[in-house]
Amino acid sequence: MRELVVLGSASQVPTRHRNHNGYLLRWDDEVILFDPGEGTQRQMLFAGLAVTPIRRVCITHFHGDHSLGLPGILQRISLDKVTHPVAVHYPAAGQEFYDRLRHATSYWDNADIVASPVEGASHAVETSAGRLTALPLWHSLPTYGYRLDEPNARRLVPELLAARGIAGPAVGTLQREGRLGDVTLDEVSVERPGQSFAFVMDTGLCDNVFRLAEGVDLLVIESTFLTEDAEMAAMVGHLTAAQAGAVARESGVRKLLLTHFSQRYTDPLRFLEEARAEFDGEIVIAEDLMRVTVPARRPATVEG
Template structure:
């Protein structure tokens, strides 16, 4: 998987930080997590075509996470998009998209398919090699965290299949896909020629939330946890009042969840530098950085999470 942070600010953007958006490349799909104001300009800076986006997942309906949608949706129409765009989000996302369709006298040449998340801790999308799961967090409005997890097929035991009489060829593919085959009246089951389950890479994006014990379970053993840390601990009361997390508490969640890498985001404009939040978090969880706009992160199997320089 490859992630590009398009925006890392909280409610008020700054000269150096745009509103929240993260572009994820996973398998054959391109996913946008949240869509703050000016997301399409950030995509240009990152040299990523918005036409390639397949799905958008919105954590919650606060303006700094959704106000990029009208411009992006209309730009896609102006550029001649014809294939559908899926938009997932909490209750109200359907009504929001209906309003956007009627803004600006724009003719839509493609379908906007909305998916309202009404349950907690559910798989909202799955294909053969990855899934997306949602879990409710606690903010001042309905808010969901998302987990994107790679699904790796068990190793195909070629020699075992040949030993059981399966000739190399199309039958190998059927067994790998989980289907039984018949050889001279003998049925060969997939589990006879497949190795044990293999772990895939996975990451979690918290959305806006106060610290939640349920996040520890949701993010257990993930390669990467992207957790909001809007403030430092000296103003924890303000953070809680506004439905946010301080850096120390985000780090404690990362430590308890045994994640490999913690990336903090959603910086308040009261800070000109993220260093105080990183220093605070590293007192609890050493492997912590603060996201920067246009920072790219690569997650690969059996390798440390790689953080590349800004474009």
């Protein structure tokens, strides 16, 4: 299963209908929690989600609406005695804030929480789902966006196998070794494109926004402001819905999820209208507790 569960879609100020940030990505066995703001643990309860499957937490920056839920999540992981390590990725420049949140109150700490700070112009780690890359963004304090890339693979073509008389255990041998006699794996398979996901919060327009978004299947991106407040957005390091739509268009995004809405706007359809003027692909306006599927895999391609 590959889907994103929206736990909160507000920005600095929550509303009656929008909690502070929180996004849980389920990517097969790799479950990643992004930017747990205040109230995330309770939102997970409403969404029917447990902390047990979480393998890593990604913090973009240490503003409260993106990180004040971290203490509760880590304490719940400890309470539930999660047996596997849980990595927490966060800007290295915010180490002081991480240390405060990691032990914000007294509790019985019996989980393996692995501090994994990110720093530099590009930071990448390998996960069971593929490469997780963090790139710096432009905001009022150190901020990183994240991108997950599944590697390309090969899909066997039954007709090509049959034409070469390959069946049964020989198929497994071919997959493991890449060759069976004179037949190579490439001759009886097609390339299966990997899927990709990007998470971009709290930033003004910069090159890394486009680098993170390039060609992804699902882009989750802040659209705090509307164009009427573009000057304010630029001043405080945020995007408008129109800018988010333009990023999706220029980057070849397949599915666009807009979120992190300012409480000053009461009609979410205005965000859709502004983004739609720039991007004619699939657009989703985030609502708390909604589930957003990653688009179906692109078709496998035959080489040369």
